[in-house]
Amino acid sequence: MPQQKSEHIPRATIQRLAVYVQVLENLQREGTEVISSEPLAKACNVNASQIRKDLAYFGEFGVRGVGYYVKNLIASITSALGVDREWRTVLVGVGNLGKALLNHKEFRLRGFNIVGAFDCDPFKIGEEVSGLEVVCTKRLREMIGDNGAEIGIITTPPERAQRAANHLVEAGINGILNFAPSRITVPDHVNVEYVDFFHHLYALSFNITHPNTK
């Protein structure tokens, strides 16, 4: 398995790698076994050199004159991203969204197992959702000590997101996926990703309103 070649990798590259995997998986499902950077680039809506450069950060996965073997390339990229393993996650905030995510099978399929559900509402504590007992957020630390989770998912209301983040950080988590519509502050070693599809609707709104600025 090739090792990373360069120290710094652009954030944009990582985001694109995730897109490549997605497109490659769909190609594989349709029976494509080999693809060159040009058609792959079209499918991903990027420049072909961009793909080759992105991959070059991690190794040489192609065959000159031929292209990339889809199956191999998926394996190489998922390995580079570190998603060729199980990640244990915990979820904080068992509201509508939280419950929907807890019941979402895709998490397990993709290797992101949700192994704990937390909430600070006494009425929710003890409730069972998707095979998990909802536990008081204050017990995050002890529970994570037991289950060894590394990633936290925040699905609280915005005003409770920072507190949830604090609990997660204290419990030793080093990655947070924040669905709450608020920014959170965490120590440098903790990674945060934000998911908010209203941001995307805002972008659509802007682009439709100003079609000339594209």
Added chain:
Amino acid sequence: MPQQKSEHIPRATIQRLAVYVQVLENLQREGTEVISSEPLAKACNVNASQIRKDLAYFGEFGVRGVGYYVKNLIASITSALGVDREWRTVLVGVGNLGKALLNHKEFRLRGFNIVGAFDCDPFKIGEEVSGLEVVCTKRLREMIGDNGAEIGIITTPPERAQRAANHLVEAGINGILNFAPSRITVPDHVNVEYVDFFHHLYALSFNITHPNTK
């Protein structure tokens, strides 16, 4: 209401404007009336000049020596983004995710009304979800002629996303929010935004795996 000053606006700026609105709304909820670019930048995790430059694309919203009036700034940014109005949307793919979105009150609150629900599964057609009757996807064109929707939301399985997109484009939509885990191809005048939180989990996975490359 100030007009846009410059022709081209970086995509990154638009994304940040959405963040600014989010943070400003939370500040407003907490009672903050005035804020200068420095603390706002901290809360948004960006550079202060960045904020000032982003805003400068659209006008002069601040008061020198004072800062920005939170309420005014929210109004200015939402106006710039074009989200100070109602947007009519239609949703294609009434599965688990689709139903969850149809029942999500926040859409209406934010001005993105879902006015149509479509699916190609005969068993779903005619069903009522959140006050909307599920209609056959083939009837998108005629229905949009009636309800004047401008934005389409795709929540189909990946293999049906492109077809859904084709129907939406044909029906005259010019913005698509795609939740399906596949890329779609559309004419130039149609804007597409992708929502996939596994991409974010992949990014977390990478950053945790390679803490030195940050």
Added chain:
DNA sequence: TGTTGTGAAGGGCTTCACAGCG
């Protein structure tokens, strides 16, 4: 005086163009 708005400088990502190689 304090903070905005902005030209200029700087840096990083993208694209080009082609050498390298199967």
Added chain:
DNA sequence: CGCTGTGAAGCCCTTCACAACA
């Protein structure tokens, strides 16, 4: 011969530093 891998060029965005001004 075709496509990858990559140095170099170019471009766009970010950051700096300060003039402008309430």
